Amino acid sequence: MSFESLGLAPFLLRALSEQGYETPTPIQQQAIPLALDGHDLLAGAQTGTGKTAAFGLPLLQHLGTSPQAVGPGSRRPRALVLTPTRELATQVHDSLRGYGKHLRIPSAVIYGGVGMGNQLDALRRGVDLVIACPGRLIDHIERRSVDLSGIEILVLDEADRMLDMGFLPSIKRILAKLPKQNRQTLLFSATFPESIKQLAMEFMRQPREVQVTPQNTVAETIAHRVHPVDGGRKRELLLHLLAADSRVQTLVFARTKHGSDKLATYLEKSGIQTAAIHGNKSQGQRMRALGDFKAGKVKVLVATDIAARGIDIDQLPRVINFDLPMVAEDYVHRIGRTGRNGSTGEAISLVAQDEAKLLRAIVRMLDRDVEIRDVAGFEPQVPIRWGNSAPGKAEQPGGQRPPRRHARRPHGEAPRHAHAGPKKHGGGQRDVGSGNAGRRQQGPRRGGQHAPA
Structure with a gap:
């Protein structure tokens, strides 16, 4: 046509x-x-x-x-x-x-x-x-x-x-x-x-x-990855990830305006070219920050959900959720800025214990596997309790699943996964909920939120 x-x-x-x-x-x-x-x-x-x-x-x-x-x-x-x-x-x-x-x-x-x-x-x-x-x-x-x-x-x-x-x-x-x-x-x-x-x-x-697009769907070319971390070490982990390849343009999402400013200042002082964009910035500051990011003058843009609406950047390779959104649908809006027009993209989330419930809601909405991978040196002091029920997985009555010890794998080794629905047990993988997970149930996947195209 x-x-x-x-x-x-x-x-x-x-x-x-x-x-x-x-x-x-x-x-x-x-x-x-x-x-x-x-x-x-x-x-x-x-x-x-x-x-x-x-x-x-x-x-x-x-x-x-x-x-x-x-x-x-x-x-x-x-x-x-x-x-x-x-x-x-x-x-x-x-x-x-x-x-x-x-x-x-x-x-x-x-x-x-x-x-x-x-x-x-x-x-x-x-x-x-x-x-x-x-x-x-x-x-x-x-x-x-x-x-x-x-x-x-x-x-x-x-x-x-x-x-x-x-x-x-x-x-x-x-x-x-x-x-x-x-x-x-x-x-x-x-x-x-x-x-x-x-x-x-x-x-x-x-x-x-x-x-034209089923609600809450994301491009198949986006890789979703979760790094568990103690809340107090999120900034260090973010800096570690950004410093590993400082050439990659990255959009970082923070929950609050104040948090965006603090994060941008921390990254700047650590040698990462960074700008922040949120509702308390003047129009001139916001347009300048966005222009510098699009032109590649700054490699990292820290944004709140509301300020990021209208950011339209082709070929953005990576989005990092420093804070998970409070509403699962906002995850789709955030990561929709990468993986466009058939190109690949990364959606990385830094998740602390108090965000486990938010992650379960996101995985349930996505109806797909999300890789969970520890980063060496940043493993949480106490393994995150994902809860008794994986997103999309049938509840076990009374949480009667025996705890299972698991070897925590450093960044770069075979990942665990958060599953959006029950599948046959796969060796070496773990879903959100496997902190207490026993043997997986088998059977058909529960239906996700699919709308006709």
């Missing part, structure tokens, strides 16, 4: 050709024709699937081919894209400017953390397209510096993340300012929790649904 077959206008096809785009991705193949036909759309797509073009190309085609309704006063925005983070807003704005290079569509990108002057100037001049974060857009609504009564297309990008960040009240306030009639709404989300479905029922008209 080609972009020509999707019904796109010549000015968009020309821009795509000049940028080297040849074949639409699955989400683009499914979403673009429906959006061009004017349908509201619920689209399941994760970062890296081409979702920006999936909503951006129909949006630009509408703006470029439909005359603006002439109304009183200055030019009002005709299309609005809401995003959860400043980085994603900037990335979407840059992408749409590239796709629309042969159109004259004035646009503005609106987010907090910077002065309002440039944003106010752009809105006063008049724009057709606004890409915005909800918080700063509310500021402009309250100042009456933006009039949303002329919006013809609304896009909610990464809607699940916006709700996770507490933007639901702001989104509802913004929706109340939009016209209810003759408005097309496109909602893109990696997951569809009940809160998203409720929101869609409230403000969308008979939306079509497309889902």
Whole structure:
């Protein structure tokens, strides 16, 4: 299938050709024709699937081919894209400017953390397209510096993340300012929790649904590895892993903003070129850190989950979870930045005893084996108790499995594995739960969370 077959206008096809785009991705193949036909759309797509073009190309085609309704006063925005983070807003704005290079569509990108002057100037001049974060857009609504009564297309990008960040009240306030009639709404989300479905029922008209990737699936080319370690020695182990090959670009995930800063400072002082990116950084600092990482000026980028949304880096070889995410689905978002387009990638997690429960949830969701390997010199003082039940494995009543002594293998020797479901007993392997594991049960695998492609 080609972009020509999707019904796109010549000015968009020309821009795509000049940028080297040849074949639409699955989400683009499914979403673009429906959006061009004017349908509201619920689209399941994760970062890296081409979702920006999936909503951006129909949006630009509408703006470029439909005359603006002439109304009183200055030019009002005709299309609005809401995003959860400043980085994603900037990335979407840059992408749409590239796709629309042969159109004259004035646009503005609106987010907090910077002065309002440039944003106010752009809105006063008049724009057709606004890409915005909800918080700063509310500021402009309250100042009456933006009039949303002329919006013809609304896009909610990464809607699940916006709700996770507490933007639901702001989104509802913004929706109340939009016209209810003759408005097309496109909602893109990696997951569809009940809160998203409720929101869609409230403000969308008979939306079509497309889902290109089974929820919570990851590329088969990613190798998952767990290194057990005492919590107090995680920083040393991270430095050991990074120093082993300092040329490999690595994205490191920490749970908190403060933790990200402390970790970046520790690595810098230890001679590793490092930058940190999180919500307390200014927009300039965040863009500079991301730019330096993409350009290879720094080899390690430490990020929180929220700040990392919108980071789009091709050929990223390694992601390290310094802290495991509190929600298993966030593991998928994190590691989805490696192993793209058929390339191989590593997803390494440093796991302490208090994270054993989180690891079990992740392995159960992945429904695949995860290698557990001690690193020589960093073995936990007390072997981690993974619990009585391996992810996906039938519970043994009362935890009646005799403890089994196991030889701890240093880094580089044959690994143990965390299994997502029961398999026949394999020599030398151990699953999460084998701290108390006896003989393995045999039988079919329990079903994992598979959705039709």
